Amino acid sequence: MSFFRLLSTDFDGTLIGHPSDGRCSDSFADILRSHRDSGGRWAVNTGRGLNHALEGLAIFSAPVEPDFLLTNEREIFSRAADGSWTSHAEWNELCYERLDELFQTAGSVIEGICDYAARSPHVEIIEEGGRPIGLVTASEPVMEEVVSFIGRESASIPDFSFQRNTVYLRFCHIHYHKGSSLAEVCRILELDRSSVLAAGDHFNDLPMLDGRFAAFPCCPSNAIPEVKRTVIKAGGHVASRPAADGIAEAWRVFHQ
Template structure:
């Protein structure tokens, strides 16, 4: 019935500041489902390196995902040597599309830098010399920045962004956790109705609106926009925090019945 799980990482699997940060039942569930042939993808804003750090060192997962969708865009699969390899030509196309978008957006990004200077404590984020995003000190400041970015988008529809709490990453309009998930499912020959997606924040909205996953959920710690999107899509709003909520949702949908 279910063939692919797409789970955000921070705030959805990981309950930061809680011990343990992941409920043991989640690992039992993932192991059982994978033994049944279900694929598991972590779909995160983290970089691939940062995700590996989280899985192996920071939170010591006893099980590793089959796929990693990172930076809300790039799709990797587990390689035979235990590392990661790009899955198909999606990442290459994404890189080309982003190079074009960043070139076209240069005048807009100059305005974003000027706007950031007016937000106390806000910082631009650069990667390999490219201005790729920003961080603010408060949610309210990020709200203001996103309103400004929305105005800029009207001038360049290719230009979009992914927000996660007080962080924002600029992106090409065609790339999100949702479209990357859709690409992965398509390549695997998995239908939307066989996909489960779980997330808690703005950058998860694109995979929670029902377009790419038939089963969508959010844990109780999710932001209001996510809760509204999941509710609108006919998904499940869990009572549990992070991974406890994910397990609860899987039971709610009848996708996992066993227990410890």
């Protein structure tokens, strides 16, 4: 029996660890079955794009399919009865529009970041559709330096933000992230935060783990210290086990 109406789980580092065979663990499979049997919904809330997320889920081979896929930390797709994935156009189109506006107003900031990358052999800009959308660094210490630079460079553009996950960083609009996407799924399902469990392990998960959008935040033992601190501050559970086994542990603790 699941107390929760919705699970919002990150994928990499949260459901599959490193290293990992990419398969769903037995304990998490049990949780998913119980949750589904109680009528609960499951959203995979990931930084991956849609196709990459579907590839990961195919290997993961969970006993139930997710109902929602939240991709690139902002887009929402729902699973139709025939198993296909439908864009939640109302949200996604507004998100792209706001992002287009941002890329125009923050043009000089992004140019400055591109110049920084051009000067550093350890920072590479990622482009999509002919425009820079983010970057990758050679290491996490280099990412720290890049994040400090971007913080200074973008201070005058309040809507400019970024999502950071290990050595990857994506430019984004400050109002579109894993937390606001989760809130939109709750709006669709007519749920409030009090019946939502959210699980994540890295910086890009912080917006859904601070208690604003899910009353039951949790993280696996392998989560970064910033995530553990946020989860504790929000009254959630920091698991003693890694990846999906840790999320299954949190689910049981919340039910005690």
